[in-house]
Amino acid sequence: MKRQTSFFGSLRFRLLIILIVLGILPGIIAIHAIVSSYQSMAIDSSTRQIRRDATVLAEYLAKRDYLSEPDQGQANSRLNLIADIHEGRILVLNRNFQVVRDTFNAEDGQIIVSPLVNRCFRGEIPFRHDSHQQTLEMAVPITSPEEDGILGVLLITASASEMADTLLALEQREILLMGIIAALVVLCSYFVSTILVRPFARVTKSIEDLTDGYQSGEISVRGYTETTLITGAFNKLLARMKVLDDSRNEFVSNVSHELKTPMTSVKVLADSLLGQSGLDESLYQEYLSDITQEIDRENKIISDLLSLVKLDKTASGMHIVHVEINTLLENILKRLQPIANMRKIDLFLDSFRTVEADIDEVRFVSAISNLVENAIKYNVDDGWVRVTLNADHQYMTIDVSDSGSGIPAEACEKIFERFYRVDKSHSREIGGTGLGLAIARSAILAHHGTITVDSILGSGTTFHVRMPLTYIP
Ligand SMILES: Nc1ncnc2c1ncn2[C@@H]1O[C@H](COP(=O)(O)OP(=O)(O)OP(=O)(O)O)[C@@H](O)[C@H]1O
Ligand SMILES: [Mg+2]
Incomplete structure (x- = not known):
């Protein structure tokens, strides 16, 4: 007998999915957490360095009153130097958001109102990581002990390409690691799920092996409590079917015997009448009345059997x-x-x-x-x-x-x-x-x-x- 079974509906498939989810998910989360924390650590360290250099530069510019006299050769070379160290660009803005000096010499005299600059004038030291452009931007206020408030802003844009390269390499390694873990987990889950459902497969096999009906005794499969319960219930059913089968066999043999007895009598009586010629009429009468009685008996057995069968058909x-x-x-x-x-x-x-x-x-x-x-x-x-x-x-x-x-x-x-x-x-x-x-x-x-x-x-x-x-x- 061929059974229509679907792998996707099986216990094994479900176990496989559960094991895969349980195995892969924590791994992915852990690797992702490590990579993201390394990312923020790298950004932190870069911004710290930029901030240190920018703050020192801002103090130096304030001391030299650079905002009033931007044409100072020494200060300008220092600005260029810092910009080069960070592979970037430095803009010096005065109170009126006007560019006093651009190390790229592109926006001198322009007005720049960017959120970063605004926040800096409010007293913050804001920064922005642009992962797309691979830059780190930071605004540092220029203040002087002699004058109140913020005199200007140093807007420094540094290249983050080196950091981006490291992060990219890290991400690639993350993906590779995830792939390896996933493959390992799928492989292990496959074996574990196979082992876990094996006792159930053994139960099915034992039941199928009972090919010669329910006469061949009990099945016994050691495994889980569940399989023991299933085999126990099955053995009970088997025993019940055996009883039913025995009683059916007995019933059939009884019925045939009981039905045959009157027929045998009828045959014997009829044969003896046929075998003898010129018999007395009274003898005929006697034999025929015996035959009628046997036929009545046969009728009664048949009608009793029929009424029993009718009673058996539930109470409907x-x-x-x-x-x-x-x-x-x-x-x-x-x-x-x-x-x-x-x-x-x-x-x-x-x-x-x-x-x-x-x-x-x-x-x-x-x-x-x-x-x-x-x-x-x-x-x-x-x-x-x-x-x-x-x-x-x-x-x-x-x-x-x-x-x-x-x-x-x-x-x-x-x-x-x-x-x-x-x-x-x-x-x-x-x-x-x-x-x-x-x-x-x-x-x-x-x-x-x-x-x-x-x-x-x-x-x-x-x-x-x-x-x-x-x-x-
Ligand atoms: N009141 C009774 N006193 C003594 N034995 C009885 C009594 N009732 C039943 N029995 C016994 O139980 C047996 C079964 O009874 P049951 O009525 O099923 O069959 P039966 O009377 O032999 O045949 P029938 O199918 O014609 O009724 C009887 O053969 C008889 O031995
Ligand atoms: Mg009776």
Whole structure:
């Protein structure tokens, strides 16, 4: 048998995903955190250096009153020197945002109002890292102890390309490292998930190996508590199926045997009639009436089997009606009175109260009739049968007692099984197939009732039936 299984729906796939996520995510986060912290450290150290140089330069310019006299050769060469050291450019702005000096000599005399400059005039020392242009920009105020406030601003733009190169190399290494970790994690997760689900695969294999049905015993797989529970449940199911299978086999062999017996008798009787010529008419009559009896017996077995099969088909076919049970019991006894009379058996009905209940009339009557029939059949001549009816607000009880031969204790559990008869040889004389009590029990169970038996060997038997007054499907 080929099974439609999808890898993506499997436990193994889910485990794989969980392991991958758990394995890769922390690695990625850790590497990313390390790289970003190195980045900010590198920026910090660069800005510190620029700031130190710029502050010293600003103090020097203030001391020399550079903003008023920008044409000082020494100061200008110092400006150029610092700009060169940082591979960048320096602008010196006065109070009016006007460029007093540009080391690139491009914007002299221009007015520059940039956020950085504005913030600097407010007393901050702001800086900006432009990762795209690979520059670091910083504004430093020019102040003098003699004069109040900020006299001007030193705007320094330094190249950050060296730092950018280091960062790029670092990022490339980060990606490589992540790739290696991811590959390792996927590989490990694959093996770990395979190992983790192995016991489940073993359970499936063991179940599949039971090819010759449920006769080959139990399966046992050691693994997890879960697999032990699964195999335990499966073994229970197996045992139940074995019981069902056995009882089905027994039932089939019983049925065939029981159906064959009357046919064999008919065949023997017919053969003996055919084999002899010129027989007396009375002999013909006798043989033919025997044949009719056997055919009747065969009919009864077949109709009993059919009604059992019908009862087995759950309770869906129940025709529930609300009826008075007392009258129903009276009618059953009236119908069976002639058979009882033949052996001078007295039938009694004791009704303690009027009982009305929801029942399937056909099934109920067949159940009680079978009990009373048995009570008459397995009774002694001149004996008695007593049917007692009582009820409380929920349940009715019907007891069928007799003064008959009784049932041995060990047989009491078995008499409800199909075809079971206590004394085979004696029962054959009495007649019957052993289906009556099976039919009775199925009918009572279909009403959610119970049936039990009490018997004293040699003195009599009582069947107790208890059924709810209202039927709940
Ligand atoms: N009241 C009883 N007293 C003694 N034995 C009984 C009584 N009722 C049932 N039994 C025993 O239980 C067996 C099963 O009864 P059951 O009614 O199922 O079958 P049966 O009477 O043999 O055949 P039938 O299918 O015709 O009813 C009987 O063969 C009989 O041995
Ligand atoms: Mg019977």
